[in-house]
Amino acid sequence: MDFKESLCEPCGDLCGNEVDCRVWVYKGKEYNVPPKAMIIDAILREIYGNTEKMPDSEANKEPYQLPENLRRFFESNKNAI
Incomplete structure (x- = not known):
């Protein structure tokens, strides 16, 4: 699955x-x-398995890191309260 943002x-x-x-x-x-x-x-x-499985992304193999855009979003919300 491709990952994009807008x-x-x-x-x-x-x-x-x-x-x-x-x-x-x-x-x-x-x-x-x-x-x-x-x-x-x-x-x-x-559930049923798949013959054309989606490839695992590298992101699934590394610890999760919050993307910068989400960090800014949550920081802005925290400051608004």
């Missing part, structure tokens, strides 16, 4: 800062929200 004005308006939100890429198309078909495919792959 400027998200609604989230930026909420926290008073620029925020990049995730863009979901599924079967060559970009979505601002995860498409239902992608979620259903993932669930069915886990």
